[in-house]
Amino acid sequence: MNADVIVIGAGIVGCSAALHLAEAGISTLVLEKGEISGEASGVNMGGLGGAGWGNSPSLQEHLTMGSLNVFKKLQNELGYDLEFRQSGSFTAVHNERQYTYAEQRVLEAQNNGFNLELISTYEARALEPELSPDILGYVYSHYRGQANPLKTTRAFGRAAIQAGVTIETDTEVIALTSLNKVWIVETNKGVHESDTIIIAAGAWSKALGKMVGAEIPIEPVVGQMWATEPVPPRVFGTIGSFESRFHWSEDLAAGVGSLPELTHSGSQRVTRHLYGRQRKSGEIIFGGDRRDVGFDKTIDDSGIEVNKGHATEILPLLTDLPIATTWSGLMPFSMDGHPIIGRLPHNENLFVATGLASSGFGRGPGAGMLIANFVVQGNAHPALKESDPARFTD
């Protein structure tokens, strides 16, 4: 099949890009090696949102707040049930050193026009009654929200198809060649042609780049989660901890030849990261570990245990709720920790949108929209300067 644009990958980034291309009247084909939402986009925690647009929006705001607008459009205008709601988020501050750092960060954010507050445990428990009274305080963001990741990414796929996109699943791209300004895309099921390609292949993007000699320095980072059995509604916002943020702020050795902001160095734990919420169907779910172990998704049981202990410090009701299920997925981390969204140098009409790491569900719709607009308009939104893939080659 021929199309103006071929998008590789039907995760949240690829499906959003395809939807926005089709809305602009561009014929679009999505090629997916598995199923729609079969990887990270379908198994994540479902947390999303930012802290407002601020006084001078950067790429981060275009990704977080821009995505929030797309979530609202899909649910409120197009009528898809994403289980999306702007529930607010509570980030627990565990000790005095974290508190001092949190105070500085919140003040700085407020001075830059963002909507963040450091609230007392007393105030937090008025909004989220199950929070532990023994925590020092909570960073509260009222913009942050949640949605069902599988329902949402599939809804993006359905909306794209509704707008005219073709999505071929179980179709793995195995070779890319450019011939007389036409891209020849070879798959396990046949060959397709297009003028333009967008690589939205998440943790697998590096391999796609290699097919054309392009540098896309993305590594898979395994994240794992667990869930309780369903219980009546007890937890309303998303819940996190400031512990990892504080650790990474002090971790001066990080980033030299290794991926930034991981919970483990080799097999050694260096910090505890935490995020969770209660699903509409009742299960309380949590996760947080980020390990650099290649494409191996095997669950690390000791990590699940540490994560449950951490979550229980913040939500004591978890003490009596055993773990019912666990699962894992692969997050696309870039070597410098920043997204890679833009045109790849030295290859005509070859684009990439990835590197959204541990927050690609909440930022994916915006990334897809920005890359689609770049292809349609022929020039990049100024915010994409920060994510230009050329930074790795020039």
Ligand SMILES: Cc1cc2nc3c(=O)[nH]c(=O)nc-3n(C[C@H](O)[C@H](O)[C@H](O)COP(=O)(O)OP(=O)(O)OC[C@H]3O[C@@H](n4cnc5c(N)ncnc54)[C@H](O)[C@@H]3O)c2cc1C
């Ligand atoms: C446990 C866990 C919890 C998380 N929690 C959150 C959270 O709360 N909030 C948040 O914002 N983010 C969260 N994330 C991160 C988020 O899920 C990812 O950043 C995001 O889903 C990445 O989307 P993507 O479309 O880039 O990649 P993916 O969803 O991985 O999609 C890429 C697709 O490309 C396909 N593909 C790859 N190679 C090929 C090929 N050669 N040919 C055809 N198709 C190919 C893959 O099969 C895949 O379907 C979490 C991730 C994990 C694993």
